[in-house]
Amino acid sequence: NAGVTQTPKFQVLKTGQSMTLQCAQDMNHEYMSWYRQDPGMGLRLIHYSVGAGITDQGEVPNGYNVSRSTTEDFPLRLLSAAPSQTSVYFCASSQTITPTDTQYFGPGTRLTVL
């Protein structure tokens, strides 16, 4: 079991560029989510998915798109990168959306937007 994997680990973008952060899990988890982590602000939920074909917005969804075509994959797209999107991005998954299900986090993607 690889758990939750994320690629790339590091990325530098110029303002206005677009890119996709990849996330995959091999635990057959229904629930997947994306967070960003900024100093002094904690983790903030961007988007989440309760199953293939179903996505919803979290606390800070603007500037990001997601899709869930398979159970395993949950990519996060930055449409037009801005310096305010410089952050560490974590993908997480859990068996179901049940609140007490343990969330497993990927290793993170460190994104810098110049």
Added chain:
Amino acid sequence: GQNIDQPTEMTATEGAIVQINCTYQTSGFNGLFWYQQHAGEAPTFLSYNVLDGLEEKGRFSSFLSRSKGYSYLLLKELQMKDSASYLCAVNGGDMRFGAGTRLTVKP
């Protein structure tokens, strides 16, 4: 609004006990979670509380009082490897995290 507060930094001595507090105000409540995050790494799950009281897991215990909007994480017999950030999170419909408490364990 939704608010989760915890101290920014704490320092403790190896072998000692430390208590990390968390207070929260959320519109709903389905559970409170504690995560450990070493620098440059992903958060890892430590414990959760749904009902009031103390949950013990080895050297780590977590307490919840829903009426007071209060939780603490108790770490006993501190080891150097316990130096990390500890994140308090509340599921009130979606998951909200505090900013984390950076714990430094000194010899």
